[in-house]
Amino acid sequence: MRGLMKKLVGLTALSSVLFLTACGGGGNEESSGAEGGKVSADVGVVSFLTGSGAAYGEAIQGGLKLAQEEINAKGDVKINLIFEDSAGKQDQALTAAQKLINSDNVTAIIGPTLSTEMNVVGPEADLSGVPIIGTSTTAEGIPQIGDYVFRNSIPEALAIPASMQQAIDKYDVKKVAILYGNDDVFTKSGYDTMKKTAEEMGLEVLTTETFQKGQSDYNAQLTKIKNLNPDLILASALYNEGAVIMDQARKMGIDVPFVGGNGFNSPEVINIAGESSNGLIVATPWYSEKEDEKVQEFVTKFEEEHGHVPDQFAAQAYDALYILADALKNAGSSDRDAVRDALAKTKDFEGILGNFSFDEEGDVLMDPTVLVIEGEKFVEFK
């Protein structure tokens, strides 16, 4: 018996040695660099590609690939993307990032998709000195993780007050009802911003209702809200749930406008809810109808490939890679520190999202556009 024990301990030790030797290539040598004025770099992507949030991952992947093709075709910078799946889980996101940082020796990382994942991956990347850009992480405190952590996704703290302010001015709102998903980081942090903003604006909050993932019946909450007669409903929901909420609300006879957070903003809302989606107000950096050559080119190309209009996740990923390519070009090498410094200097970058700069913490400086759905179409809210 003891012999067997020893054998197995030996086996464990052996396998750990195997781990260690297997990573022989994991040193710090430059895997890529500048050749003849052309910078080439490996960029790692940690994305939510399987599981319940795979739709976000797919959009991000689509946006990135499109940008990569264009950038490589131009020839100033050559980017090689390495995709890793996180399945939306922190531990898998962390191992994926570790692999990218230490085995693939990437210059920079784009992703991960969720703010929860960024909370785990961010500190690790920062410690390892790898610049990391979140393209969909909107929760508070993300760029504050460290010097190497950036994001180009517009935080809720910027988007929600903008849309609320405009809606309140137009509809003369006094009383609001709040509805949010309380078991999701994204919607919960959106709710926190809504609550704070409502207090600051002196609005009366009639009721605060919650819902959970996987729920498809919102009638109980909506009936309660309906009977309180709010002027406006603040709904912090992801678009999949949000669209269903609007559909059920309209069927019930609730006709007041909705203000949604970042996750609510997607063309899919119109697809799912149809005419029930009219009256949804969101602030977004991304407006696919914008009369801008770059924007329309992106929309056409994306639609050709994927069969639908790109959402903000695709657009933000697309811009993020361009921002990174810009930084690579300015840095003149694929050295991680040089790229970080170049990234931090990004100012007045003109992407498909508009004019973009990082503030000193690596957070977003830009003005969101406020949109409303009218006649089953996103139009600018005036």
Place this chain on the structure above:
Amino acid sequence: MLIEQLINGLTLGSIYAIVALGFTLVFGVLGIINMAHGEIFMFGAFIGVMITSTLNAPLWVAFLGAIIITAIMGYLLERFALRPLRHKQGVSHLAPLISTIGVSILLENLSHHLFGAGNHPFRTSFAEISFQIGSITVYLVQIVIFVISIVLMLVLTFWLGKTRAGKALRATAENLETASLLGVDTKKTILMTVIIASAMGGIAGILVGMAFNSVTPQMGLSMGLKGLAIIILGGMGSVRGAMFGGLILGLAETFIVVYGDSGYRDAIAFLAIIIILLIRPQGLFGQKIST
């Protein structure tokens, strides 16, 4: 407002009841908790969406399609995940539970690949029909769901109690060997039970799709766990228990939103099963368990 919430609660409760009927049928005959039932229900809903929106076929075709597909899934489930365990020596009674958990994981992830992760709207003109009673809007779908759940309960009760097949089924449930000695084709009976239960899951799937206009791969897990809670609440294997357990849970979930904190809505089901199992393990309508 109270009446509106009552209607909401009854609609939700009726759906829970139909899902729970499928659970209870399988448990009553096989003594197995079919953890994959929620996922079969979800597939039923997706088949309905595919047939109505992609093929633009009428609603009855959707029902027929969903029933056929989920019945086939029930067959496969019985054939490959349950039957191999039945006559094996030394197989723990937990084996079928674990095996159906495997099926549920497989089906949930399969649907991600087949249908995508997003939400699919269920568009039929039937779901739009509504009438006004005072200030209250009632949708025809809500009434249909309620009626179907009652009808299913009555038919099942009659079928189990009065028909030959039903008697064979109950005999099988009582004792597999004895029933088989007495000339009951137990293999066929068990297969039929699983197929019927699965088809009922498919029907429930379409009804939910119509009532809430929302079909996602995740709906199976949440509905499956609720169904599980209901049969424990109502008593495992009891048709009446499933019906009333479903209605009780639906109403309780609705009224906690009205009078309490909607954050704990999902916990009611689980708190209920913990309490009921500690106080009255056989459930509200169940017979004493002999273990």
Place this chain on the structure above:
Amino acid sequence: MLAELINPYYLQVGCFILINIILGISVYITLSTGQLSLANAGFMGIGAYTSALLTIHFELPIIIGIIIGALVAALCGVLIGIPTLRLQGVYLAIVTLGFGEVIRVIFVNWESVTNGSVGISGIPHIGREILKTLQGFGFQPISIGLQNNQFIFLSIFILLLLITIFVIWFFRRQHQSRVGRAFAAIKLDEKAAESMGINITYYKVLAFAQGALVAGFAGAMYAHILAYISPADFAYHRAVEILIFVVFGGSEVIWGPIFGAFFLTLMPEVLRFISEYRYMIYGLIIIIMMAVRPQGLIDVPLLKALSKKGRKRGQKHGTGNHKSM
């Protein structure tokens, strides 16, 4: 030289394998009395949250936080273990499943303490704390040729490896002791065991509490390695994942869950291209295992055959193989 050999990625995977092994063992312990607990993800969460909150708010040393976390989980194990004693088999499994979900809902809703679904970030990181302490004594990783982050993960890995070996050693000893034989007797036939004078209540609750303790411990370690936790980490899917380790590896001997956790954690890392189908494969594995080999890959005959082979070669003196395992 050492610096080139140590890649934090591999160490990271190694750490998760070890944590999963501990989690697998936690289910195995409870199951060795014939009770299936699906609440271990919940116990894991209790351990993780307790330790995280204590170390953040009261600035307790991590080690104290982890110990208290594990103890609180064990206490919850006793609390849920006693009333559920009269439930058996499937009923017990469902109640523990419900308990796990209730725990998660509490984490989500008890915002003032748990910060809701946003989770708790900035939990002290074991490796970084070890490094800080050692640096306080004037030690620099570079002096043994290591980068800081290499040292951090190496220290966690070694620590976890020692702990895992201890846990395995302990439960193997227990298995051969009076307690282990009582567990086995209860699993085989509860009524017979009772008539033999075995205090069933005591041993069943003991098994439950031990499972909870180990799961809570693993959870606390998890919190201090990831430095961030949220309720979603401890949901139904986690419970099922832990179950799969045991189902796949085997539930009769302790090597079963160890092998299951090792193999199933490593597989998606090695074969990253299949990671998209990982959960479908998990599902298939469960179905096939139940139909073909319900006791799991590793069982007593297999171990006997293995050790016999070893003995024939004359390498090991495996005395007393027939007695244990």
